[in-house]
Amino acid sequence: MNREWTGVKCIVTGGASFIGSHLVEELVRRRAKVTVIDDLSNGKMENLSTxxxxIDFSEGDLKSRDFALRSCTDGEVLFHLAADHGGRGYISTHPASCASNMALDNTVFDAAVQNGVKQIIFTSSACVYPTDIQEERQLLVEEMVDFNTRGGAFADEEYGWAKLMGELSLKAYNKQYGVGAVSCRLSTAYGPRESESHAIxxxxxxxxxxxxxFEVWGNGEQSRGFTYVDDIVSGIILAAENITDGSAVNVGTSDYVTINQITEEVFKCFGWRPKEGLKHLNDRPVGVRHRALDGSFAQKxxxxxxxxSLEEGVRQTIEWYVENRDVDTVRAELENLLMMR
Incomplete structure (x- = not known):
């Protein structure tokens, strides 16, 4: 169904972040009444400049129960995007930080329910899928994660396990309190406002x-279902409109695109190639070998x-990046940027 969002009171945690800010803009365009909650540890106010x-804005740490109870008020629908996360470099080197998402998610869910929120949309991740089935190219289907079968879960590092526990917790709140709920399993989002810690x-x-x-992590043959942020946002909103029973739904493309292919597309858009060619760094973290999502459930x-399309998405992302970055600054800070949130 197509929901009428005019006047709907929406809370967006992590709303100053990459995906969060795009979601906020779309909700505002649909005339929802939006409150953003963000601690600005990763998000930026400039992302919300338009x-x-x-909107209303509240700054604070949602892991604080008191702050969560005070801020998650006067909302009908809560989009929970706040999380401690980053690209593969960050996930691999900050396991405790990523694990803290378990405390964050439960605090937010509890505060929302106590404050009478009617529906919670949780941004989960494709990292919840078992890593051992991602050595070959097989599209990931929601049922591949099964809480009721022994051995039905084998998530990707601490970040993946935390997201998986967030899904389980949200289902529990749906069962016990009747709050509408859906978990959106996002896959390799990219686009304007994303940080350099992510692949594209x-x-x-x-x-x-x-x-x-030109340095490429791994052999470059690892593949992902890269999904442009506008598509991610539309998927989150459609999930909010159509799923309330606590189910998980994939929001990501089914196209396997390798890092080497992305690299070539970036060269093409810039009209440039490195004179000294590519240098593959096999000692850097690269994650699973292949990951793309089956979108049948989302479509149905x-x-x-x-x-x-990938070509259009990369083009738009490059245009934004060139307009908003300084060459000398990026050159000086790149190594740190690749490992940060």
Whole structure:
């Protein structure tokens, strides 16, 4: 169904973040009444510059029970995007930070229910899927994670386990309190406002400074279902409109695209190639070998399919990056940027 969002009171945790800010803009465009909650540890107020006068904003740490109870009020629908996360470099080197999401999620869910929120949309991750089935190219289907079967869960590092526990916790709140709920399993989102710790922005940054030899983590044959942020946002909203029973739904493309293919697309968009070629760094963290999502359930239940092609998405992302970054600054800070949130 297509919900009428005009006047709906929406709370967006992590709303100043990459995906969160795009979601806030779309909700505002649909005339929802939006409150953003963010501690700005990763999010930026500049991400909300186009809608700042049209939203309410509250800054604070949602792991604090008192703050969560005070801030998650006067909302009908809560989109929970706040999380401690980053790209593969960050996830691999900050396991305790990523594990803290378990405390964050439960605090937010409890505060929302106590304050009478009617529906919670949780941004989960494709990292919840068992890692051992991602050595070969097989599309990941929601049922591959099964809480009722022994051995039905084998998530990807601490970040994946935390997201999986968030899904389980949200289902518990749905069962006990009747709050509407859905978990959106996002897959390798990219687009404007994303940080250099994620694959596509990292490659764009290296081309932006004309790095040569051009460094690629791993052998470059690892593949992902890269999904443009506008498609991610539309999938989250459609999930909110159509699923309330606590189910999980994939929001990501089914196209396997390798890092080497992305690299070539970035070179093509810049009209540039490194004179010294590529340098593959096999000692850097790369995650699972292949990951892309089956979108059949999302299409059937929500009517969602991704619409932005990889070529168009990369082009738009590069345009944003070039307009908003300084070559000398990126060159000086790149190594740190690749490992940060």
């Amino acid at each position: 809608v700042r006068s049209l 922005i990292a490659l764009i940054a290296k081309a932006f400074i004309q790095q040569s030899p 239940r929500c009517g969602w399919t991704p619409k932005v």
